[in-house]
Amino acid sequence: MEKLEMLKINKDCWDVVAPKFFGVESLPEYGPLTVTEDEIKLFDDINHKKVLDIGCGSGHSLKYMADNGAHELWGIDLSSTQIETAKQVLKDYNPRLFCVAMEDHTYLPQDYFDIVYSIYALGWTTDLPTTLKYIYSYLKKDGTFIFSWEHPIYPHVKAENNSIILQGSYQLEEPVMFNSFKGEQLPVILHRRKLETYINSLIEAGFKIERLIEGNASSRFNSEEDAFTEKYYSLYKTRMVPNTFIIKARK
Numbered sequence: 001m002e003k004l005e006m007l008k009i010n011k012d013c014w015d016v017v018a019p020k021f022f023g024v025e026s027l028p029e030y031g032p033l034t035v036t037e038d039e040i041k042l043f044d045d046i047n048h049k050k051v052l053d054i055g056c057g058s059g060h061s062l063k064y065m066a067d068n069g070a071h072e073l074w075g076i077d078l079s080s081t082q083i084e085t086a087k088q089v090l091k092d093y094n095p096r097l098f099c100v101a102m103e104d105h106t107y108l109p110q111d112y113f114d115i116v117y118s119i120y121a122l123g124w125t126t127d128l129p130t131t132l133k134y135i136y137s138y139l140k141k142d143g144t145f146i147f148s149w150e151h152p153i154y155p156h157v158k159a160e161n162n163s164i165i166l167q168g169s170y171q172l173e174e175p176v177m178f179n180s181f182k183g184e185q186l187p188v189i190l191h192r193r194k195l196e197t198y199i200n201s202l203i204e205a206g207f208k209i210e211r212l213i214e215g216n217a218s219s220r221f222n223s224e225e226d227a228f229t230e231k232y233y234s235l236y237k238t239r240m241v242p243n244t245f246i247i248k249a250r251k
């Protein structure tokens, strides 16, 4: 399937499911149940910085940036519903928000941002090398790129009948079409990629990788039981395999 067709399918889906992600998967959280920015402190000083959020969703991570002193807030998202919501969430902060795909050419400034980040959105791209090439171009020299995404092993690990089983092939990298998403009967396409693909694509785009975190469960769940459950996201699974990975890289 062509990239444009995949983007159209995903946009149609995200425009409908967007309200279900209001403030979900936003900083200081990096993803479901996983370590938070308060625990791992990956961002350098945010104060007075120009920041760009890739896949900004409802704008809550940009609000976190504003609350920590960021000077300019920029965000892009494929979904016009998300961009309209983010405009409301950030109405007191003068944000620059654009409805555009991260793998598309944009008129965002080059060599401009101190920090580009993406919380649980980068893996939606239909074209990782092109997306990383653009992200690299938006950053100033020595600028930081931080992103989190689902750990590529996690969808292959299933909890069933009191056991953990491996399903499907981790080795196979391909777009996968789901017929429904978040309870809506709408198709959506996600690319399965290996961890090495993210790392090697960053290197090929020119980034220096500073940290890779395979997130354990956040310490705020320390006192919670991790009893067996067949749920997709659970402490039980997360304490065995990371559900999220986080990378800090530099231009």
Ligand SMILES: C[S@@+](CC[C@H](N)C(=O)[O-])C[C@H]1O[C@@H](n2cnc3c(N)ncnc32)[C@H](O)[C@@H]1O
Pocket: 007, 010, 014, 021, 023, 024, 025, 026, 027, 054, 055, 056, 057, 058, 059, 060, 061, 062, 076, 077, 078, 079, 082, 100, 101, 102, 103, 118, 119, 120, 121, 124, 125, 126
């Ligand atoms: C889980 S949400 C992100 C949450 C958000 N980062 C936050 O901090 O609140 C994933 C977002 O990625 C966006 N998205 C999906 N595909 C995209 C693409 N190709 N380009 C830009 N955004 C995309 C979706 O519209 C959605 O808003």
